[in-house]
Amino acid sequence: MHCVTAEVIHQEVVHGGYRVLQLRAPDLVPHVQPGQFVHVRVPHMEAAVLRRPFSVYKADGDVLQILYKGVGKGTRTMTFLAPGDTLSLLGPLGHGFPTLQPGNDPILIAGGYGMAALYLLARQLPVKGVAFFGGRSAPDILCVPEFEALGWDVRIATEDGSLGTAGRVTVLMDDWWAARSHDAAHVEAYACGPNGMLQAVAARAQQHDWTAWVSVDRNMGCGVGACLTCVLKTRTPEGDWVWQRSCTEGPVFDSRQIVWDAEGAS
Numbered sequence: 001m002h003c004v005t006a007e008v009i010h011q012e013v014v015h016g017g018y019r020v021l022q023l024r025a026p027d028l029v030p031h032v033q034p035g036q037f038v039h040v041r042v043p044h045m046e047a048a049v050l051r052r053p054f055s056v057y058k059a060d061g062d063v064l065q066i067l068y069k070g071v072g073k074g075t076r077t078m079t080f081l082a083p084g085d086t087l088s089l090l091g092p093l094g095h096g097f098p099t100l101q102p103g104n105d106p107i108l109i110a111g112g113y114g115m116a117a118l119y120l121l122a123r124q125l126p127v128k129g130v131a132f133f134g135g136r137s138a139p140d141i142l143c144v145p146e147f148e149a150l151g152w153d154v155r156i157a158t159e160d161g162s163l164g165t166a167g168r169v170t171v172l173m174d175d176w177w178a179a180r181s182h183d184a185a186h187v188e189a190y191a192c193g194p195n196g197m198l199q200a201v202a203a204r205a206q207q208h209d210w211t212a213w214v215s216v217d218r219n220m221g222c223g224v225g226a227c228l229t230c231v232l233k234t235r236t237p238e239g240d241w242v243w244q245r246s247c248t249e250g251p252v253f254d255s256r257q258i259v260w261d262a263e264g265a266s
């Protein structure tokens, strides 16, 4: 883990209000694994001391990119960052996605910024499969040409039907599963998105006996395991449960480990 001062190279609006922020961070980039995140101290926000977590979207050479949307005080402040500005980055943090077991077929399931969080994994996986992208509306669907260029078969669902199939992303997954005769043991799913979506993926993984890795989104304070803001309940092999920290033991968990409740991950 490194704490570095990164320089803003470029920032642009890409789609649906999402922005790509390019940062020069030569000491951090070589260590990034798919699914890891950086903890950003937002400059010009002295009243708010907590850093904000962002998945690493791309990491090449000495340039790290995050793809984000202005949703609150910190991220809206970030929209004003301009080339030459600097900010403090802590990372790479957390346990990312494990690599595919030999012989398994990968599928990706993403909602919102999950499409960015899965990009490095999509690039690194030795086998490409189907990528299911879901959102409320067409502007919520990101990065499609990039995943297709990597060889992924991207299938889209929007709740309002403005792009792809009308409905939730799980409709696509269910159709795909019903149309093929899979060897269940060979499906390995990787998911990042809203908790409800992750829970729906976990339910299908349990039903069909897939392996499913889910990246959870918890509020974070320190990002390094000290404050316990980000804990979630996980099962033990003995049938009991323990708290685990999503910033250090996660954010990626085996979906069978998580104790899900009505709100998603508990």
Ligand SMILES: Cc1cc2nc3c(=O)[nH]c(=O)nc-3n(C[C@H](O)[C@H](O)[C@H](O)COP(=O)(O)OP(=O)(O)OC[C@H]3O[C@@H](n4cnc5c(N)ncnc54)[C@H](O)[C@@H]3O)c2cc1C
Residues within 6 Å of the ligand: 037, 050, 051, 052, 053, 054, 055, 056, 066, 067, 068, 069, 070, 071, 072, 073, 074, 075, 076, 113, 116, 117, 216, 217, 218, 219, 220, 221, 229, 251
């Ligand atoms: C691992 C991970 C990866 C992420 N990757 C991305 C990404 O790639 N792109 C993207 O757009 N978004 C991503 N997010 C979400 C992003 O971190 C949030 O959108 C961002 O923190 C919002 O900050 P804000 O100041 O704009 O919002 P605000 O709502 O104004 O503030 C959020 C801040 O308040 C803190 N907070 C809120 N509620 C509580 C609480 N109950 N207890 C303690 N602290 C609290 C949060 O920790 C955070 O620091 C990711 C989140 C996680 C956990």
Ligand code: FES
Residues within 6 Å of the ligand: 219, 220, 221, 222, 223, 224, 225, 226, 227, 228, 229, 230, 231, 245, 246, 247, 248
């Ligand atoms: S954010 Fe502090 S322990 Fe995870």
